[in-house]
Amino acid sequence: MPNPVPGPLTLGPHTVWPPVVLAPMAGITNVAFRQLCREQGGGLYVCEMVTTRALVERNPKTLRMVAFGDGERPRSLQLYGIDPEVTAAAVRMVVEEDLADHIDLNFGCPVPKVTRKGGGAALPWRHRLFARIVGSAVRAAAPAGVPVTVKMRKGIDDDHLTYVEAGLAAQDAGVAAVALHGRTAAQRYSGTADWDAIGTLKQALDVPVLGNGDIWEADDALRMVAHTGADGVVVGRGCLGRPWLFADLAAAFDGRPQRRLPDLGEVAVTMRRHAELLADWYADGGRNPNGERDGCVDFRKHVAWYLKGFPVGSELRRALAMVNSLAELDDLLGKLDTAEPFPVQTLGQPRGRTNSPGKVVLPDGWLADRDSAEVPTGAELADSGG
Structure with a gap:
């Protein structure tokens, strides 16, 4: 049985304890919310997703989004991109201008405006393009020793799963860790996260694997790592309206029984x-x-x-x-x-957006050609945060 409590999470030169990551959430994980959560407990707190094109073009809103608070270390930034060259340029900018200490690449977003361009959770299906993007980011970050990680979903739907293949490709490209949300893009935020898939990915990879999905309470995080062997957890909707969840997570990974039930x-x-x-x-x-x-x-x-x-x-x-x-x-x-x-009946209950499964909107012919490494026309998004 996997060790129920992993050790510290190592990302390049950074040691993260507890091994807890705040997931980027559009309109939520700005400087203010990250500080509020950091005041509760340790971990890695990631800013809102920004697009590579908007960053390279120095979009004022995007530059504001990649600002970090005093004492915020390591500074963690998530990039969304679909063009290897633009991604490399964005990472070089981050490195040369010392904008962040860690870069995460988004391959998990299921929203139609992203997937219809072949981005987010749709992109790993084009495995050669995926490898090009990840490799370009890792190479651009390497001179400064900035670790690059990848966050993804299981695949487009149950008939088009990509997570093991994509995880191995990301590992081969030199990423520091891989995070898996145990849902497909078609599931969106419905149903139950597949923790077995996280365990399967952990067995397949040598780099750290982080589990994401249905962590509503600190004890859910302990159950996930015990079930999957994951090296840490990524927490998104569970902390909405409950930033003290990070205090509970710190206690849980330290082996302390305290849990916050604020009046x-x-x-x-x-x-x-x-x-x-x-x-x-x-x-x-x-x-x-x-x-x-x-x-x-x-x-x-x-x-x-x-x-x-x-x-x-x-x-x-x-x-x-x-x-x-x-x-x-x-x-x-x-x-x-x-x-x-505190209303204890709400413990363990989903928070934030929940929705029904749906057909994933994809570019024409996207599923027919897995081997194409070409960048889809007009795929790069010029704005950030959604």
Whole structure:
């Protein structure tokens, strides 16, 4: 039986403990959210996905997204690209301008605007193109010793699985680790993650393998590594509205039994901290006079996640999801019953987006030619974060 508690995760010169990675999530894992999570426990906290083309073209929004907070080490950046040359140029830029300490390549995104161009979870099907992209990134990062990792899904659907072949190709290209979300692109975020597939990949590779999918509680992470032998876990939706999950994960991997069950008063303090961090980030050192309002508007999407399961009236919930200032937020938070205990019935329940399986949108003829290494026309995305 695999060791239920792996050792520290090694990524090139970086040692990560606990072996926990915050998954990049569009519109979520900005500087503010990463800091909030880092304050709870150790691990690797990855910024929102940025596109290679937007980075190379110095898109202002993208450059803002790849900023990191003080003391944020290692700085982890996820790139999405479908052109080996553009990917190499983006990685050289990261290296030469010291923008990050670790680069992750996205081959797991299932959204139609990405897969219809052959990117994200669709790309490993074109195994030669996949190998070209990963190899170009590793070679561009090598002179500075910046480790490159890959995050992917099982495949396009159950009839077009690619994860073992792609994992071996990534290992041959020199990646430092491979992360697998145990779902196909067709599953999107539905059903149950296939942890057996993560175990299969772990058996096939020599580099570290990280497991992703259905880690809602810290004990889920322990069960996953015990079941699969994975070297660490990647956590996405499970931490939405629950940044203290990283404190639980640190305790779990340290062998400590403590788990956080904050009452509504403690949750309110965390909500206020989150909104304050967002306001500070949007203020951009005073360059944006509307920073507080922009930060509060961004915070609105988190309200339902924080309050999930708590008996908070619909009017107050609605008002909190429309805040425009920290003072307004303070007033509304003051109306909560701070003694309300944590709703334990929500433990282990899915959070964030859930949806039904669906047909993956692909370029014409994509499945018919596995061996093509050509870059699809118009595939590079000019914007980041989605």
